[in-house]
Amino acid sequence: xxxxxxxxxxxxxxxxxxxxxxxxxxxxxxxxxxxxxxxxxxxxxxxxxxxxxxxxxxxxxxxxxxxxxxxxxxxxxxxxxxxxxxxxxxxxxxxxxxxxxxxxxxxxxxxxxxxxxxxxxxxxxxxxxxxxxxxxxxxxxxxxxxxxxxxxxxxxxxxxxxxxxxxxxxxxxxxxxxxxxxxxxxxxxxxxxxxxxxxxxxxxxxxxxxxxxxxxxxxxxxxxxxxxxxxxxxxxxxxxxxxxxxxxxxxxxxxxxxxxxxxxxxxxxxx
Amino acid sequence: xxxxxxxxxxxxxxxxxxxxxxxxxxxxxxxxxxxxxxxxxxxxxxxxxxxxxxxxxxxxxxxxxxxxxxx
Numbered sequence: 001x002x003x004x005x006x007x008x009x010x011x012x013x014x015x016x017x018x019x020x021x022x023x024x025x026x027x028x029x030x031x032x033x034x035x036x037x038x039x040x041x042x043x044x045x046x047x048x049x050x051x052x053x054x055x056x057x058x059x060x061x062x063x064x065x066x067x068x069x070x071x072x073x074x075x076x077x078x079x080x081x082x083x084x085x086x087x088x089x090x091x092x093x094x095x096x097x098x099x100x101x102x103x104x105x106x107x108x109x110x111x112x113x114x115x116x117x118x119x120x121x122x123x124x125x126x127x128x129x130x131x132x133x134x135x136x137x138x139x140x141x142x143x144x145x146x147x148x149x150x151x152x153x154x155x156x157x158x159x160x161x162x163x164x165x166x167x168x169x170x171x172x173x174x175x176x177x178x179x180x181x182x183x184x185x186x187x188x189x190x191x192x193x194x195x196x197x198x199x200x201x202x203x204x205x206x207x208x209x210x211x212x213x214x215x216x217x218x219x220x221x222x223x224x225x226x227x228x229x230x231x232x233x234x235x236x237x238x239x240x241x242x243x244x245x246x247x248x249x250x251x252x253x254x255x256x257x258x259x260x261x262x263x264x265x266x267x268x269x270x271x
Numbered sequence: 272x273x274x275x276x277x278x279x280x281x282x283x284x285x286x287x288x289x290x291x292x293x294x295x296x297x298x299x300x301x302x303x304x305x306x307x308x309x310x311x312x313x314x315x316x317x318x319x320x321x322x323x324x325x326x327x328x329x330x331x332x333x334x335x336x337x338x339x340x341x342x
């Protein structure tokens with residue numbers, strides 16, 4: 001692939017970076033990133049990856065845009081309320097950068113479909129908002145040997161880690177299994193500062209680009225935690241857990257399964 | 272005893288177990304926390320019997336979903 005004149009202009013601020021150059025930009029254009037969840041985390045990740053010229057971006061989400069999403073899910077606009085989130089997200093990515101090919105998956109990521117989707121991509125961004133999905137992505141990426149960025153946000157706090165399955169600590173190395181039903185905070189206790197999603201989702205996009213271009217040091221074996229109130233980032237060092245049920249010495253998980261959703265659902269609880 | 276809790280120097284009562292530390296630190300939902308002691312993630316079943324000692328490094332790692340804890 002060689003860059004057109006327009007592309008050289010569009011990506012000039014990447015290209016002049018010695019560490020990226022024209023070759024790096026071409027690499028981005030031929031790369032494929034999957035974003036699971038077109039929500040708070042997925043929004044900035046999708047926008048920046050599209051702007052960066054990641055050639056193929058897949059996006060999975062079963063939801064439609066709701067008014068309550070707009071406080072933080074910045075890829076969706078007021079006029080998109082009611083539209084499929086993947087459609088709304090695709091429209092914005094293509095508007096930013098027509099070089100990008102967007103593949104939309106208007107469905108829930110489940111044990112019976114996620115591996116086939118993940119297989120087509122180089123890197124996965126977990127932008128989901130629930131624990132069963134986070135464990136599903138972790139496990140699916142392990143079985144497909146795909147690197148991914150995990151992130152979570154809550155209230156004024158965020159966290160993220162990059163996982164190279166089988167090589168570095170995975171989500172189950174830290175959190176063995178989803179929390180039991182009944183202990184997950186109820187909707188009324190939840191809530192999140194909107195901009196937090198922008199901070200953490202942008203960091204996820206940064207990790208994706210670093211991985212694709214083999215730049216710097218990835219956030220592996222390290223959980224980065226962010227406290228917006230204290231404006232404090234901490235890198236908590238971790239290592240692979242020999243007792244991990246997925247990638248440990250006596251792994252019990254040998255196939256992909258959907259975890260139970262242990263929380264109240266939004267239909268009955270407007271928060 | 273002195274130990275490092277979530278990156279900060281802390282002075283705590285001698286001989287606390289991990290379970291007691293969770294109570295002492297007023298962790299409301301211990302089921303939402305993974306505990307790393309000196310670089311190793313503890314099994315939940317070990318919380319009760321694992322005693323902390325001088326110089327230990329303890330991290331509480333919280334489960335975090337997305338903007339809605341429910342989906």
